[in-house]
Each structure stands twice: as structure tokens, then as C-alpha cells.
Amino acid sequence: MVLLSLDIGGTKVGWAIVSGGIGELSISERGSIPTQAFDGGARVAERICELAAELVERVDVDGIAVASAGVVDPQTGAIVSATGTMPGWGGTALGDLLREATTKPVWAINDVHAHGLGEAVLGAGRGFRSVLTCAVGTGIGGAHITNGRIVFGDHNLAGHFGHIHHHFAADQPCSCGRTGHIEAICSGSGITTWFNSRSTDAKVNNGRELQDLAESGHELAATTFAQSAYALGEVLGSLANSIDPSVVVLSGSMTRSGQTWWSEVRRGYRASAMDFVADLELRNGELGSDAPLFGAALYYYSRENN
Incomplete structure (x- = not known):
């Protein structure tokens, strides 16, 4: 099976031609276009449909797999809601629009769910039954993957780990409109x-500038950097207490912040995690930006084969 896989984020829309089966996927061609999110959801969707139609006309694909920012209905591919980083994206009937534009089957899920599924099945979580994934970049999101399947939750909201409360964040505004996350x-x-x-x-x-400032000896920068990583570790430990995974996989730009960051995350994790999960391995993701492209394809296969 050959798929067009799309990864729709606030900055860019990545695409790839993905082929193979569930156990082994490969990318033969890839590219991206700017999302231009502040043009509004309708215009963003129009440009994505134009891109997909052009690619489908040029490449013989069986269907379209989508990983998208926002809360996505995995049954229809509609964007249920989105934060201010994608204005007007919530309410977009993305699945239906892509089907109409390409006449191809379409399956869509949240981008961080797709990222987690890719890492769990083909990346750092490969071989583990229950994988807790967390992407720490511009925002924070994650997923719980068990037996190769995403736990979506009743409102498809599962995995919004960035919106867990921590006392260090008191009064700090969050992208969701709340504070303290x-x-x-x-x-x-x-x-x-x-x-x-x-x-x-x-x-x-x-x-990156904060890390450089911390490493130059700026006391508050170093303290802020360490406290942030420690707080994330505490939250991951609490999640492990609740979910009881086999392994924890971290990815995203913040995971490239060096040994101090990782040490503080692990220290915070051990301080929060119960004995049964305190010694779990915290792994770095392996697939990078390919993770959501592969994860979207894996979800497509699972739906088409049922």
C-alpha cells in the first residue's frame, strides 16, 4: 500500500509518500509548504487540499493519512477544536474536504497521537506493550499507546499532558487559556x-538562548532551566503512576537541551514515581519529524484493515 501522509502543524505542512506494511515503512519522497496559519482555518484547509490534489494527480497512492494539530475526530477526520496557534482551525471538516478534493480514502488523527504511535511501533518504544510518549517542543502533548493502539479517550482529548497543573506554573498563562499548566x-x-x-x-x-545563558553562568537562567525540567519529570512520574507503562519516550526540541535537562527530568521523575515504575527507562525518540508521518500511516492501515 502506498499512502500520501500529511503532518499539519502551526508552522508547516509536511508531506511524504509512505509505502510498506505495519512492521516496516519507508518514505520515497517528501516535502513541505508553509502553513500560514494566521490566514485562517478555511484558507489553510484550501491550500492543504490543493497540495494533496496535486500530489495525488502525480503519484498513484491508495489513500491519505493525516496527522494534524488540534483535537481531531478519528472517525471523520474533522478538527473538533484547536488553540490560538491555528486560528479558525477548529470546526474544519478536514477529512471530508480531502476526500472531496482527491477522491481518496482519508483517515486523520491528532499530530501528537500520530507521533506517539510512530515512536511506539517503529521507534524508541518498539517491542514494548505499553508506551507513554511525550513531545516537548513549542507546546507539550503526548499519547498512551497500548498494544499498538492509541488511547483516544471519550472526547479524543487524551494525551494533553501539557495541561496538567504544576505549582511552579502558578499564574503563568497557558496556550489553552488557563493558567498553571x-x-x-x-x-x-x-x-x-x-x-x-x-x-x-x-x-x-x-x-536555546536560555540554555546558552544558563551555561554561561547566569544564576536565574540555570535555576529556571533546571526547575522546568524537574517539573516535567514530576509530571511524567505522576503519569506513570496512573498509566503504568512499560517505557517512557520523550521527543521534541527540548530533548536536545543537553545533559543537565535530561538529568533534571530523570531526577524529577524518580521523585514522583512510585517504586513499581521509578526505574522505568526514559528514552529519547528515534524518528524525529518522520514519527507523525509514520504514525498517521499506521493508523490508516489499522482502519482500512478492520
Whole structure:
């Protein structure tokens, strides 16, 4: 089976031609276009449909697999809701629009669910029955994959780990409109805002600049960096207590923050996790940006084969 796999994020729409079966997938061609999210949901959907139609006309594919930002209805492919990073994206009937534009079968899921499924089946979680995945980048999201299947939850909201409360985040605004969530202090954008709100002598533009400032000896930068990682570890430990996974897989830009970040995440995890899960391995993801492309394809296969 050959699929067109789409990964729709707030910055870009990645695409790939994916072939193979559930156990072994490969990408023969890939590319991307800017999302231009602030043009609004309707225009973003129109451009995605135009892209898909052009690719389907050029490449003989069996169907379209989609990983998209937002809460996605896995039955229809509709975008149920989305945050302010994708204005007007919520309410988009994405699955129906792509079917109409390409005349191909379409299956769509949330991008972080797809990322988790890819890592669980083909990446760092391969061979484990129950995998807890967490992507820590501009935002924070995750998934629980058990026996190769995503746990969606009753409202398809499962995996919004970035919206778990932590006392370090008190009064810090979150992308969801609430305050006190770890995304507001542990994501790349969140830790930047958190540091800038605390600092009187220095400002940073992103997590990388904060890391460099911390490594240069700036005391508050180092403290903020360490506290953020420790808080994430505490939340992961609490999740492990609740879910009881076989392994924990982390991915996203913040996982490239160096040994101090990883050490503090692991220290926070051990402080929070119960004895039964305290010694679980916290692994780094292996698939990078291919994870959601593969995960979307895996979900497509599972639906078409049922």
C-alpha cells in the first residue's frame, strides 16, 4: 500500500509518500509548504487540499493519512477544536474536504497521537506493550499507546499532558487559556516566557538562548532551566503512576537541551514515581519529524484493515 501522509502543524505542512506494511515503512519522497496559519482555518484547509490534489494527480497512492494539530475526530477526520496557534482551525471538516478534493480514502488523527504511535511501533518504544510518549517542543502533548493502539479517550482529548497543573506554573498563562499548566513553563515557548517574566537583567527569545545563558553562568537562567525540567519529570512520574507503562519516550526540541535537562527530568521523575515504575527507562525518540508521518500511516492501515 502506498499512502500520501500529511503532518499539519502551526508552522508547516509536511508531506511524504509512505509505502510498506505495519512492521516496516519507508518514505520515497517528501516535502513541505508553509502553513500560514494566521490566514485562517478555511484558507489553510484550501491550500492543504490543493497540495494533496496535486500530489495525488502525480503519484498513484491508495489513500491519505493525516496527522494534524488540534483535537481531531478519528472517525471523520474533522478538527473538533484547536488553540490560538491555528486560528479558525477548529470546526474544519478536514477529512471530508480531502476526500472531496482527491477522491481518496482519508483517515486523520491528532499530530501528537500520530507521533506517539510512530515512536511506539517503529521507534524508541518498539517491542514494548505499553508506551507513554511525550513531545516537548513549542507546546507539550503526548499519547498512551497500548498494544499498538492509541488511547483516544471519550472526547479524543487524551494525551494533553501539557495541561496538567504544576505549582511552579502558578499564574503563568497557558496556550489553552488557563493558567498553571506545565506547558507554560516546560515547553520551548513556555520556559522562555517564564524566564522573561522572572528576570530583571536579561531577556531571551527562545529555549536555546536560555540554555546558552544558563551555561554561561547566569544564576536565574540555570535555576529556571533546571526547575522546568524537574517539573516535567514530576509530571511524567505522576503519569506513570496512573498509566503504568512499560517505557517512557520523550521527543521534541527540548530533548536536545543537553545533559543537565535530561538529568533534571530523570531526577524529577524518580521523585514522583512510585517504586513499581521509578526505574522505568526514559528514552529519547528515534524518528524525529518522520514519527507523525509514520504514525498517521499506521493508523490508516489499522482502519482500512478492520
